[in-house]
Amino acid sequence: MRREVRYALAALRRRPTAAFLAWSVPEAVPAALSGLAVARAVDAGFLAGRPLVGLAWLAALLGAAGVGALGARQVYRRLGDLVEPFRDDLVRHVVRGALRRGVAGRPDDGAVARLTHQVEIVRDTYAGLVVVVRGFVVTAVGATVGLASTAPVVGVLVGPPFLLGLGAFLATLGVATGRQRAYVRSDERLAGAAGAVLAGLRDVTGVGAEDHAAALVGRPVAEQAAAELALARVGALRTLCLAVGGWGPLLVLLAAGPWLVGRGLTAGALLGALTYVLVGLQPALGALVNGLGGGGLRFVVTLGRILDAGHTSTPDSGSTPRPAGPGSVREGGIRLRGVTFAYGPHSEPVLRDLDLDIPEGDHLAVVGPSGIGKSTLAGLLCGLRAPDAGTVTALRTDQRVLIPQEAYVFTGTVGENLRYLRPDASAPLLDDAVAALGADALLARLGGYSALLSPASLSAGERQLLALVRAYLADAPVVVLDEATCHLDAEAERRAEEAFAARGGTVVVIAHRISSASRARRVLVLDGVTAAVGDHDTVLAASPLYRELLGHWRAGQTQPAP
The missing domain is CATH 3.40.50.300 (P-loop containing nucleotide triphosphate hydrolases)
Structure with missing residues (x-):
């Protein structure tokens, strides 16, 4: 997994990302302003008997959403500047490896499949990961800044469960990647074994080798079932991490509500803090968990296959890269x-x-x-x-x-x-x-x-x-x-x-x-x-x-x- 992540980050560093990151700043405006606008609209507007002030704050929030939409549009327009060169790098990697193998007398039969199928999977999941990770960072930073300006004490309360859920999820990625690879390999072995037995089904029946054929297929079936069950356990663990990091801050905030009000926190500030949690932190963490847990695993596994296939070792002095005359x-x-x-x-x-x-x-x-x-x-x-x-x-x-x-x-x-x-x-x-x-x-x-x-x-x-x-x-x-x-x-x-x-x-x-x-x-x-x-x-x-x-x-x- 580390190799694939390093490869993706190296490709990202080789591209001009200044404009891409700069347009992410306007997109952070709604996340930073949402809770603050709700708090001011309630405290200084509706609860104070000044509905026009409350409406003005909500209108400001609407304007901030427009600024964020403009930033998101510019970000997506520049996404291709990062993704397409990455795809081109992969194509060159596959072609270069296939040519080296061909020159060495080792034709690469899977190169076409990697070019037409696997490279496209990596390109699409790479774009999705860039969007998901950038969106999480933008939203989390905006919500944190907004919480610090609205109710700093709330940030101290909701921060630990959010970071705990995030850290636990990141810690599961390595295990999830290994189990995803094991699942793919077991699925391929099962397909190969089942195909071979089905192709010779007439002979198996004719010689009475049903038990032997069942044994040949039974082991890969059991391996595939075990691999899928192990992958499902990781999925359940991701759900637990999301519950801790996404719903934990909300429960903490609700439980601490009376204590916060007793310490002088206004109703508007409490509603603003809830807005930051429900509209900002929780959806951002959910998108990150689903994005990295789904597309992220496909990205790592498929990119790993491409990098493995493009690996060409240099024969030592005792090896023969080509058949002898x-x-x-x-x-x-x-x-x-x-x-x-x-x-x-x-x-x-x-x-x-x-x-x-x-x-x-x-x-x-x-x-x-x-x-x-x-x-x-x-x-x-x-x-x-x-x-x-x-x-x-x-x-x-x-x-x-x-x-x-x-x-x-x-x-x-x-x-x-x-x-x-x-x-x-x-x-x-x-x-x-x-x-x-x-x-x-x-x-x-x-x-x-x-x-x-x-x-x-x-x-x-x-x-x-x-x-x-x-x-x-x-x-x-x-x-x-x-x-x-x-x-x-x-x-x-x-x-x-x-x-x-x-x-x-x-x-x-x-x-x-x-x-x-x-x-x-x-x-x-x-x-x-x-x-x-x-x-x-x-x-x-x-x-x-x-x-x-x-x-x-x-x-x-x-x-x-x-």
């Missing part, structure tokens, strides 16, 4: 040493100190729960991400093909889509690739290679099948299938994996079904604590998680078909 390893092999990766400098690592050798021609299946780091590992293997520590030694990125879960198909002919990675592919090569992946029926339905393709008309499985044919045709030495067959049936998935393995290149399968692991030459199991790798029997003996997954799958295989 073909001469560093045997063609088709990949070596990871001490690889650690986290999404931001303050996040828990997804992978930690991972050592892994994938020799040329290997067929490796990677299994583990959702969110454990399988797709992150795929990105590291293909050069889309660079490790925070350790080295990844592999072929050039143009000799590695990654097929993600969401297959990319563009508007054009079928042949143009299939030749995207190998434009010079001949018709016989196309036919061989289509036959190897079992896409003959799909090709016939679409109308052949020259048929115009509309991505919206294809199912998710059909798009995956076309992407698989495209990758097969590219004939890259290394192919990584990141749940690239999750929308295909089990038989089509088997045919695709066996086709890639039969070519003799290196194949890494981020397993969607446990049957993918049974076909692989070796298996890597990630369980968040250890990484077990070896042939089927070795991993079966070493990994309780793999035994559990395999047991559910075998139990489903023995059940009669519905």
